[in-house]
Amino acid sequence: MFTLFKKELDYYLNNAVGYIVVILFAVFANFLYVKDIFLNGSVSMKSFFGLIPWLFLIFIPAITMRAFSEEKRLNTIEVLLTLPVSEAKIVVAKFFTYITLVLLALILTLSLPVSFYYLAHIYLPEVVVGYAGSVLMGASFIAISMYFSTLTKNQIVSFLSSIFVLFILLGTSSDLLSSFLPKFVQDMLIYFGPLYHFQNFAKGIVDVRSLYYFISITVLFLFLTVVNLEKRD
Amino acid sequence: MISVDKVTKRFKDKTVLHNVSFEAKKGEIIGFLGPNGAGKTTTMRLILGYLTPTSGTIKINGINPQEDRIKILSTIGYLPENNPLYPEMKVREYIQFIASLKKENNVDDIFSAVALDEVLNTKIEELSRGYKQRVGLAAALCGNPDILILDEPTSGLDPIEQEKIRDLIKKLSKNKTIIFSTHILSEIEEIADKVIIIHRGNKVFDGFKPKKKGTIATLFKRTVTDN
Numbered sequence: 001m002f003t004l005f006k007k008e009l010d011y012y013l014n015n016a017v018g019y020i021v022v023i024l025f026a027v028f029a030n031f032l033y034v035k036d037i038f039l040n041g042s043v044s045m046k047s048f049f050g051l052i053p054w055l056f057l058i059f060i061p062a063i064t065m066r067a068f069s070e071e072k073r074l075n076t077i078e079v080l081l082t083l084p085v086s087e088a089k090i091v092v093a094k095f096f097t098y099i100t101l102v103l104l105a106l107i108l109t110l111s112l113p114v115s116f117y118y119l120a121h122i123y124l125p126e127v128v129v130g131y132a133g134s135v136l137m138g139a140s141f142i143a144i145s146m147y148f149s150t151l152t153k154n155q156i157v158s159f160l161s162s163i164f165v166l167f168i169l170l171g172t173s174s175d176l177l178s179s180f181l182p183k184f185v186q187d188m189l190i191y192f193g194p195l196y197h198f199q200n201f202a203k204g205i206v207d208v209r210s211l212y213y214f215i216s217i218t219v220l221f222l223f224l225t226v227v228n229l230e231k232r233d
Numbered sequence: 234m235i236s237v238d239k240v241t242k243r244f245k246d247k248t249v250l251h252n253v254s255f256e257a258k259k260g261e262i263i264g265f266l267g268p269n270g271a272g273k274t275t276t277m278r279l280i281l282g283y284l285t286p287t288s289g290t291i292k293i294n295g296i297n298p299q300e301d302r303i304k305i306l307s308t309i310g311y312l313p314e315n316n317p318l319y320p321e322m323k324v325r326e327y328i329q330f331i332a333s334l335k336k337e338n339n340v341d342d343i344f345s346a347v348a349l350d351e352v353l354n355t356k357i358e359e360l361s362r363g364y365k366q367r368v369g370l371a372a373a374l375c376g377n378p379d380i381l382i383l384d385e386p387t388s389g390l391d392p393i394e395q396e397k398i399r400d401l402i403k404k405l406s407k408n409k410t411i412i413f414s415t416h417i418l419s420e421i422e423e424i425a426d427k428v429i430i431i432h433r434g435n436k437v438f439d440g441f442k443p444k445k446k447g448t449i450a451t452l453f454k455r456t457v458t459d460n
Contacts, residue, residue: 074317074319075313082281083331083335085334232284232285
């Protein structure tokens with residue numbers, strides 16, 4: 001599995017696109033947060049974590065769109081699936097590649113909490129929980145986007161369909177979409193949205209239900225990705 | 234040994250392979266002959282366990298590839314149709330990647346066997362078709378497999394490159410079972426021990442290669458026209 005992980009990661013490390021996407025994420029995350037920090041008048045990472053789901057909405061489909069759609073387009077998927085390696089290992093290896101890229105992108109934003117810790121003594125455990133939540137939410141977004149990349153040979157279709165589904169998911173627990181729905185539907189849907197669960201982490205709270213939510217979504221979509229790869233007839 | 238017994242493959246309503254049976258013994262070179270869309274690639278994919286037969290059974294050394302696909306795939310080297318490769322990888326990286334998954338340590342011997350030494354640090358996208366085909370063959374040879382399945386190994390190559398690849402296949406054939414597909418009649422005459430003609434999903438001929446040159450051409454025309 002490490003061989004597959006290394007091959008996938010090498011693609012991004014030897015390719016300008018990988019660097020551009022990761023750096024763009026870090027630039028946007030830092031800039032969008034810093035531009036409002038003096039208006040807020042207080043030093044807190046909460047508004048930074050508020051941006052993360054919306055940045056992930058673009059960033060994650062952008063890095064995962066080629067996961068399987070490009071393999072299908074080039075038919076290298078046939079090479080992979082006729083090697084002595086299981087579909088599950090292929091999916092997990094790719095998943096860890098994308099998790100590594102998400103970690104790299106988040107590491108590039110660490111200058112903010114580190115400076116705030118020394119300048120304003122922000123509460124560090126709260127920040128650590130926020131970052132852990134970002135990784136968990138990122139993992140679930142990666143799994144969803146990887147599933148959609150198994151459905152098409154076209155990277156753009158894979159990218160757009162992932163964005164659409166993630167946007168709907170984010171919308172269910174934000175005012176963006178739920179304000180159009182009746183109150184009882186809003187109350188129900190809010191628990192299905194990643195935003196609701198991520199907000200706990202952003203506040204520095206480790207809620208076991210939210211932890212289960214992200215892990216369940218990740219495992220479910222990785223499983224569906226494997227099932228889709230096994231369907232070849 | 235490969236045993237294909239009454240295998241039928243259906244995709245939705247279309248039957249692409251109908252009741253096909255044959256055997257391949259150790260050391261034999263079997264040539265699949267048939268027009269485009271005859272079912273040659275499907276048969277190969279079924280042997281690899283990449284596709285599941287609708288009915289019938291396939292056994293490789295007594296094991297059904299559907300039951301233990303990973304074990305079977307470690308004994309097979311496969312060159313798919315159109316030879317899909319990762320264009321951004323260098324030749325050495327690609328072969329080492331495949332070799333690592335097939336638990337092969339001695340890649341240098343493979344590089345020499347298929348004469349790739351000159352282009353090891355070249356990106357695959359920069360190679361000629363002939364060299365790309367050699368890279369595909371090198372990948373198929375990783376792990377020293379007992380069985381080689383080569384889907385149209387000389388397709389799209391110029392006559393000189395075709396000859397080189399044929400020579401390579403003949404050189405590699407010692408102690409290996411090789412199944413290759415083609416629609417080039419002379420290729421069958423030159424390389425194969427046995428010929429299987431597939432037409433519209435049916436096996437229309439299965440036997441040893443006739444000694445007299447040109448017999449396969451006549452046989453192929455007759456079987457294909459009759460069916």
